Amino acid sequence: MPSHQALEAAHLIDRLERLARAGEQVEGLNPAQWEALRYLARANRFSRTPAALADYLASTRGTVSQTLIALEAKGFVTREPSERDRRSIDLQLTRQGRRTLDNDPLTALASHIERAAGARIEDLVESLRGALANTIAHNKGKAFGACYTCRHFRRNARASAKAPHHCGLLDEPLSDADSRDICVEQESVPA
Numbered sequence: 544m545p546s547h548q549a550l551e552a553a554h555l556i557d558r559l560e561r562l563a564r565a566g567e568q569v570e571g572l573n574p575a576q577w578e579a580l581r582y583l584a585r586a587n588r589f590s591r592t593p594a595a596l597a598d599y600l601a602s603t604r605g606t607v608s609q610t611l612i613a614l615e616a617k618g619f620v621t622r623e624p625s626e627r628d629r630r631s632i633d634l635q636l637t638r639q640g641r642r643t644l645d646n647d648p649l650t651a652l653a654s655h656i657e658r659a660a661g662a663r664i665e666d667l668v669e670s671l672r673g674a675l676a677n678t679i680a681h682n683k684g685k686a687f688g689a690c691y692t693c694r695h696f697r698r699n700a701r702a703s704a705k706a707p708h709h710c711g712l713l714d715e716p717l718s719d720a721d722s723r724d725i726c727v728e729q730e731s732v733p734a
C-alpha cells in the first residue's frame with residue numbers, strides 16, 4: 544500500500560484535475576476539444592495524426608474522430624492527407640485555434656501551481672514527470688516525451704542553422720523548436 548502522503552497527493556491531483564475541467568466550459572469547447580488543441584500545439588510534425596492523438600489521450604479512434612470533426616467545423620483545426628504517408632492524415636492548428644489557446648483555462652492552474660510551489664517548482668515538475676512515467680509504464684502506454692530527451696535525438700549533428708539536430712530513427716532534420724516538441728515515437732535514454 545502507498546503511504547498516506549502518497550495517497551493524499553493522488554487525491555490532490557484528482558481534485559485539481561476536476562476543478563481545472565470545471566473551468567473549461569469557455570470558448571465553446573468541451574474538455575476533450577481543449578485536450579486535442581493542447582496536444583496539437585505541443586506535438587511535432589510526425590505526431591500530429593488522429594492515431595497519435597488517440598494514443599496520447601488514451602481514447603478510441605472513433606471518439607477522437609468526433610472531437611476532430613467538431614474542431615474542424617469550428618475552424619480550429621485542418622485535416623489534410625499526409626505527404627509522408629498518403630494513408631494517414633496530418634492535423635494542423637489554424638491561426639484561430641492558436642489564438643484560442645492564448646485563453647486556455649489551464650494557464651490559471653499553472654499560475655496557482657507556480658504561486659504554491661515557488662522555488663520548489665522544478666522538484667514538483669520532476670516528481671510529477673516521474674509519476675506520469677510510472678503510470679504510463681503500468682498502462683503499457685507511449686511516453687510522448689520531449690524530443691530532446693529521446694535516445695534517437697542527435698544534437699547538432701547537421702551543418703544547418705535552421706535545423707541543426709537530427710532524428711536517428713526517422714532520418715529527419717530537427718530545429719531547436721522541434722527538439723522541445725513532444726513525439727509519438729519518443730523513447731527515453733536507457734538508465
Ligand code: SF4
Nearest residue numbers: 690693696710726728
Ligand atoms: S528523435 Fe525521437 S522524439 Fe525526436 S523526432 Fe526522432 S523519434 Fe521523435
